[in-house]
Amino acid sequence: MIQRPALHAIGIALASLAFGALARAEGDPARGAQAARTCMACHSFAPSRHLTGPSLAGVLGRKAGTADGFARYSDALKQSGLVWDKRNLDAWLKNPAALVPGNAMTFPGIADARTRADLVAYLEAVSKGRVKVPDRGLPNLKELDAASRVTSIRYCGDTYRLTTADRKTHVFWEFNLRFKTDGSAAGPAAGQPVLIGTGMQGDRAAVVFARPEEISAFIQRRCP
Ligand code: HEC
Missing domain, CATH: 1.10.760.10 (Cytochrome c-like domain)
Structure with a gap:
């Protein structure tokens, strides 16, 4: 039926x-x-x-x-x-x-x-310019708050320890942290990488730099 x-x-x-x-x-x-x-x-x-x-x-x-x-x-x-x-x-x-x-x-x-x-x-x-378009909702990475602005990255063993401008430390297994670049106008300022992820509590995240040359210069090999 x-x-x-x-x-x-x-x-x-x-x-x-x-x-x-x-x-x-x-x-x-x-x-x-x-x-x-x-x-x-x-x-x-x-x-x-x-x-x-x-x-x-x-x-x-x-x-x-x-x-x-x-x-x-x-x-x-x-x-x-x-x-x-x-x-x-x-x-x-x-x-x-x-x-x-x-x-x-x-x-x-x-x-x-x-x-x-x-x-x-x-x-x-x-x-034809008849509708206003959304700009995809991507944040401008220069405008993120202190919780996302990375001030230092230390590397020890298999672990990255990141400090953000709100003085918090974030710990990641090295395989869970990605390093990216965004050289566009909406990317981070030179020398001021930002932490983005699926919630800052998540076990995976990315640090976005303005330029690839900054990445290893920013990371210090140092144990706590
Ligand atoms: C997974 C990513 C992805 C998705 C989803 C996607 N596209 Fe694309 N699109 C691309 C890429 C990459 C190219 C360039 C392809 C190439 O160079 O062969 C492209 C090319 C195009 C082009 C040709 C643009 C040009 O300048 O010649 C059009 C039109 C287009 N996409 C429309 C759409 C529309 C409409 C949708 C949604 C229904 C869509 N695409 C979904 C990735 C995507």
Whole structure:
């Protein structure tokens, strides 16, 4: 026996079949903004804000692989000859590996045509400056409080001991502490690394420096 929710689902499926063509033509940028959260793990919609992937500001109408200042495009995308019109964006979001074999966007694609239309409508609204975009919520690392500002790092045995500007000491097994750099405008000030992690109580964290040269210079080999 078919349960009522199943019948309901079939109804929705039929409705989306019937209205599929219409939905493709009329993507909704507000719904697209919600769907775009999946993209924000790797993309910002703010101009020049490059993350794992290039900023998507102004992408509609742009030649593929040409966002100013993004240094990690694959050769495949740069040589694709594509221009990001709505049709190509839809095909990319449906199956990036099929449109540009060998590209570097590790994203499986979105099967639902309606969701893709919404995303393309959002990308269009962003590109035409019709919506205010979130800047991904990444903190500016120059503006963190004393609890995050690292004043010293000591290394002894298999252990790092970090002191922060609020005079607290944080102890990590060496394998649980990562050293990163952020040379962007939102990165830490030179010589003032910051501690970030999943809550400062967590057993794993990262120290972010402005430049790679600072890292070993900052760490003292000293036992308590
Ligand atoms: C896991 C990280 C990741 C996710 C998630 C992701 N992307 Fe990407 N995206 C990338 C990378 C990396 C590239 C560059 C690919 C290359 O050079 O081959 C890229 C490239 C692109 C491009 C081409 C940009 C250009 O300048 O040519 C578009 C458009 C795009 N992504 C849209 C999206 C949208 C929309 C979503 C969400 C539905 C999304 N991406 C999700 C990593 C990601």
